[in-house]
Amino acid sequence: MRMVATEDQDNQGLEALMGEMGRRARGAARILANASAIQKNEALLMAAAELRARLPELLIANAADMADAEAKGIKGSFLDRLMLDASRIDAIAKAVADIAALHDPVGRMLAEWTQPNGLRFERVSTPLGVIGVIFESRPNVTADAGALCLKSGNASILRAGSESFRTSSVIAEAMRAGLRAAGLPEDAIQLVPTRAREAVGLMLKGLDGNIDVIVPRGGKSLVARVQNEARVPVFAHLEGICHVYVHAKADLAMAVSIVLNAKLRRTGVCGSAETLLMDQSVVATHLKPLLAALIDKGCSIRGDAQVMAADPRATEATEADWRTEYLDAIISVKVVSGLDEAIDHIETYGSHHTEAIITDDHAAAEAFLNSVDSAIVLHNASTQFADGGEFGFGAEIGIATGRMHARGPVGVDQLTSFKYRVHGTGQTRP
Amino acid sequence: MRMVATEDQDNQGLEALMGEMGRRARGAARILANASAIQKNEALLMAAAELRARLPELLIANAADMADAEAKGIKGSFLDRLMLDASRIDAIAKAVADIAALHDPVGRMLAEWTQPNGLRFERVSTPLGVIGVIFESRPNVTADAGALCLKSGNASILRAGSESFRTSSVIAEAMRAGLRAAGLPEDAIQLVPTRAREAVGLMLKGLDGNIDVIVPRGGKSLVARVQNEARVPVFAHLEGICHVYVHAKADLAMAVSIVLNAKLRRTGVCGSAETLLMDQSVVATHLKPLLAALIDKGCSIRGDAQVMAADPRATEATEADWRTEYLDAIISVKVVSGLDEAIDHIETYGSHHTEAIITDDHAAAEAFLNSVDSAIVLHNASTQFADGGEFGFGAEIGIATGRMHARGPVGVDQLTSFKYRVHGTGQTRP
Numbered sequence: 001m002r003m004v005a006t007e008d009q010d011n012q013g014l015e016a017l018m019g020e021m022g023r024r025a026r027g028a029a030r031i032l033a034n035a036s037a038i039q040k041n042e043a044l045l046m047a048a049a050e051l052r053a054r055l056p057e058l059l060i061a062n063a064a065d066m067a068d069a070e071a072k073g074i075k076g077s078f079l080d081r082l083m084l085d086a087s088r089i090d091a092i093a094k095a096v097a098d099i100a101a102l103h104d105p106v107g108r109m110l111a112e113w114t115q116p117n118g119l120r121f122e123r124v125s126t127p128l129g130v131i132g133v134i135f136e137s138r139p140n141v142t143a144d145a146g147a148l149c150l151k152s153g154n155a156s157i158l159r160a161g162s163e164s165f166r167t168s169s170v171i172a173e174a175m176r177a178g179l180r181a182a183g184l185p186e187d188a189i190q191l192v193p194t195r196a197r198e199a200v201g202l203m204l205k206g207l208d209g210n211i212d213v214i215v216p217r218g219g220k221s222l223v224a225r226v227q228n229e230a231r232v233p234v235f236a237h238l239e240g241i242c243h244v245y246v247h248a249k250a251d252l253a254m255a256v257s258i259v260l261n262a263k264l265r266r267t268g269v270c271g272s273a274e275t276l277l278m279d280q281s282v283v284a285t286h287l288k289p290l291l292a293a294l295i296d297k298g299c300s301i302r303g304d305a306q307v308m309a310a311d312p313r314a315t316e317a318t319e320a321d322w323r324t325e326y327l328d329a330i331i332s333v334k335v336v337s338g339l340d341e342a343i344d345h346i347e348t349y350g351s352h353h354t355e356a357i358i359t360d361d362h363a364a365a366e367a368f369l370n371s372v373d374s375a376i377v378l379h380n381a382s383t384q385f386a387d388g389g390e391f392g393f394g395a396e397i398g399i400a401t402g403r404m405h406a407r408g409p410v411g412v413d414q415l416t417s418f419k420y421r422v423h424g425t426g427q428t429r430p
Numbered sequence: 431m432r433m434v435a436t437e438d439q440d441n442q443g444l445e446a447l448m449g450e451m452g453r454r455a456r457g458a459a460r461i462l463a464n465a466s467a468i469q470k471n472e473a474l475l476m477a478a479a480e481l482r483a484r485l486p487e488l489l490i491a492n493a494a495d496m497a498d499a500e501a502k503g504i505k506g507s508f509l510d511r512l513m514l515d516a517s518r519i520d521a522i523a524k525a526v527a528d529i530a531a532l533h534d535p536v537g538r539m540l541a542e543w544t545q546p547n548g549l550r551f552e553r554v555s556t557p558l559g560v561i562g563v564i565f566e567s568r569p570n571v572t573a574d575a576g577a578l579c580l581k582s583g584n585a586s587i588l589r590a591g592s593e594s595f596r597t598s599s600v601i602a603e604a605m606r607a608g609l610r611a612a613g614l615p616e617d618a619i620q621l622v623p624t625r626a627r628e629a630v631g632l633m634l635k636g637l638d639g640n641i642d643v644i645v646p647r648g649g650k651s652l653v654a655r656v657q658n659e660a661r662v663p664v665f666a667h668l669e670g671i672c673h674v675y676v677h678a679k680a681d682l683a684m685a686v687s688i689v690l691n692a693k694l695r696r697t698g699v700c701g702s703a704e705t706l707l708m709d710q711s712v713v714a715t716h717l718k719p720l721l722a723a724l725i726d727k728g729c730s731i732r733g734d735a736q737v738m739a740a741d742p743r744a745t746e747a748t749e750a751d752w753r754t755e756y757l758d759a760i761i762s763v764k765v766v767s768g769l770d771e772a773i774d775h776i777e778t779y780g781s782h783h784t785e786a787i788i789t790d791d792h793a794a795a796e797a798f799l800n801s802v803d804s805a806i807v808l809h810n811a812s813t814q815f816a817d818g819g820e821f822g823f824g825a826e827i828g829i830a831t832g833r834m835h836a837r838g839p840v841g842v843d844q845l846t847s848f849k850y851r852v853h854g855t856g857q858t859r860p
Contacts, residue, residue, distance in 0.1 A: 030777065030803070033801075033803065034800060034801055113822065115820070115821075115822055119811055119815065119820075121821060121822075126803070126833070128833050128834070129833060212833060212834070213834065233663060233834045251856075254856040257856060257858055258856065258858055260858075261858035261859060262858075265858070265859055347460065365853075369851045370464060371463075371464055373460070373463065373556070373849075374849065375849060375850065376849070376850045376852065377849060377850070377851055377852070378851075378852040378853075378854060379851075379852070379853050379854060380853070380854040380855055380856050380857070381549055381852055381853075381854025381855075381856070381857040381858075382854075382857065382858045382859050384858070384859040385549065385852065385857070385859055387859075390545070390549075390859065391545075391551060391850070392543065392545055392551075403556070403558050403559055403642060403847035404558070404642070404643065404663050404834065404835045404847070405834045405835040407847055407848060407849065407850075408849070408850050417833035417834070417837055418837060419803075419804065419805060419806070419807060419837065419838070420805065420806045420807070420821070420837075420838050421799045421807055421808075421809075422806065422807070422808040422809070422811055422815065423795075423808075423809050423810070423811075424808060424809060424810040424811025424812075425810055426681075426684040426687060426688065426810050426811070427810070427811040427812065427815070428687055428688055428690075428691035428692075428695070428811075428812045428814075429691060429695055429812050429814040429815055429817075429820065
């Protein structure tokens with residue numbers, strides 16, 4: 001009985017704490033919306049300096065996080081993402097300073113026109129407001145996400161994975177010190193100061209309207225939970241089931257080069273290809289060499305009957321394979337009758353993330369780029385270009401596959417909204 | 431017991447029906463996304479012709495709706511909105527034809543750039559997908575909303591108020607006939623074929639991901655329900671508590687002209703002013719004439735102590751007045767110490783819809799336009815310009831006060847998303 005009462009009290013305490021964070025974020029966002037580019041950049045550069053200055057503190061905090069994680073039996077790649085050393089801390093600081101060097105995304109004139117009555121209309125970019133970022137083990141997200149939000153004039157409420165809590169706390173303090181040094185409100189970047197899991201649920205409810213958008217950074221289960229439970233908009237992709245379609249007019253050498261890169265450059269990223277679609281008309285010439293090139297590089301093949309006939313090392317693909325994001329050196333391969341079946345397959349099994357066509361036929365490429373309803377569609381290029389840096393955005397907070405507001409790599413420009421500024425000389429409406 | 435079983439069966443039937451509408455809409459949306467501007471415009475012009483051709487049928491359906499509504503004891507303005515006659519039907523048809531004349535919002539090149547590796551990036555506008563529109567008595571929304579969605583390449587699922595069900599059904603049939611005549615899928619425009627209230631709840635849940643955005647058209651209680659219950663994005667404004675701030679450097683004649691227009695041109699529209707903020711430094715010169723002008727035109731004043739002192743016909747404003755959208759010939763008037771207090775008042779009590787400053791001081795105007803976080807901010811112009819037509823958008827499906835995706839008047843351009851088309855020559859990512 002006492003246990004329950006205490007838990008209720010704890011929950012009430014957490015709700016009050018999170019509610020207060022939301023109000024502080026909103027207040028900071030109002031000030032940040034009118035901060036100059038110079039002031040925001042000063043905060044970022046000071047934050048980068050603070051991160052470097054706190055190297056010893058960061059290494060101590062990270063060692064404690066690592067020790068706890070290892071004691072819990074946490075495994076290799078997760079531990080590697082958690083771990084910081086001097087060079088990684090320097091890279092985190094450099095990434096924050098690099099964000100200062102980007103163009104200012106706030107106050108851009110998006111459109112400008114004058115109506116016959118003399119009213120002059122301006123559509124000008126503005127910050128979104130308060131961005132909630134929920135992430136897992138990588139402590140650098142505290143710096144990256146906080147910096148991207150700050151650059152775009154948004155306050156951020158950051159929820160770090162519990163394993164990186166100490167490390168993320170030191171990083172957040174450095175970011176806040178940068179804000180203070182530039183005369184900006186430190187509450188523009190807040191880290192949720194508790195490991196309590198219930199904090200995530202409260203953020204997903206929007207903290208009484210004080211979170212405008214949620215960005216989840218982590219594995220599929222985190223993204224799925226956020227997409228299912230959030231009562232505020234979410235910028236995310238659940239998975240990247242990316243396709244490469246080798247069209248009837250594909251150059252074989254280019255197809256081999258792009259397919260190998262799309263699948264194997266890095267298999268764990270969302271832009272890696274998971275399914276290869278082979279046009280029936282090039283099965284005789286292109287299929288064997290493509291399969292052999294993939295298998296030579298250590299990739300497993302799951303294919304249909306023609307694929308298994310072309311290379312005995314291929315195993316049979318099940319219906320589930322077409323819906324699977326392997327994130328590994330495995331690819332599903334299907335022969336399609338032509339462009340229409342390729343598009344149908346992508347629309348049926350894809351995740352609206354990134355798809356590529358390889359062809360020398362301009363009309364086929366145009367039809368593919370127009371018809372495939374994905375955030376990114378490429379002609380004669382690798383799906384692994386699905387990355388804000390490769391787009392020239394400088395940095396991204398994530399990749400979105402929804403069609404509302406942001407789509408594709410979410411850089412600083414996508415973290416803005418707009419308003420209409422209307423200039424009159426006394427006009428009244430008839 | 432049998433009752434319950436029947437209701438359950440009915441609910442299951444409704445869920446199946448609505449689910450099927452969602453799937454049909456998604457299928458139609460895929461085809462519509464690739465329809466040419468010519469084909470969409472042909473469908474709109476054919477729909478306009480069909481509306482005119484169905485005049486007798488529309489009048490009969492509308493007479494039946496009107497008779498039912500009157501029998502239910504429904505009142506004046508609601509009945510007026512429901513009523514159609516030959517000239518109103520002609521206006522509905524003309525509005526649909528006018529939408530055909532707008533620019534095509536799909537396939538616009540929003541940005542284009544080339545990276546150093548030769549990859550050419552295009553950001554191109556695309557439809558959003560499927561738009562759910564929930565509206566009350568005005569049957570013309572069936573045509574307007576269906577036409578705006580069609581023009582922007584989106585399928586629509588329209589839920590008419592139960593009182594206008596027969597009239598809306600005939601209008602929807604005309605729109606679908608237009609689609610068929612142009613060789614486009616008629617399911618691009620679907621009217622929910624039942625008066626069952628539960629259909630709204632199912633739409634708000636998104637029909638298994640087959641509704642991308644909801645637009646409510648109607649009174650505050652409808653919008654509030656949609657905003658609270660929707661699990662998909664909503665384009666809406668709950669209310670328009672619009673402010674006019676008469677600054678220290680305001681010209682009196684311009685202030686009188688704009689305030690009268692902002693409040694009284696039409697009191698029932700969302701862009702009508704509800705609060706007048708008077709700068710302390712012009713109280714002596716501007717307050718009395720402004721109050722007198724408003725009262726002369728039949729407007730009631732609710733004011734603070736200085737306002738009541740300036741005109742004995744003013745009554746005392748309570749805290750609730752600053753939060754009230756009167757939609758009537760009533761205005762709340764408050765004296766503020768200057769620009770900062772005006773902005774604070776607007777941020778505290780406003781609805782982020784539309785606000786105006788009247789001043790000859792350029793710097794004050796800029797500060798107001800930058801600091802006020804509303805969809806529309808005006809300098810020396812009436813708040814009643816808050817309208818897509820006045821912006822030059824041609825038509826609007828509504829006005830949004832959120833900061834996600836659409837903001838301000840939602841015209842055909844705001845009913846689009848975008849994709850990135852990337853053109854390569856064999857590039858792979860290093």
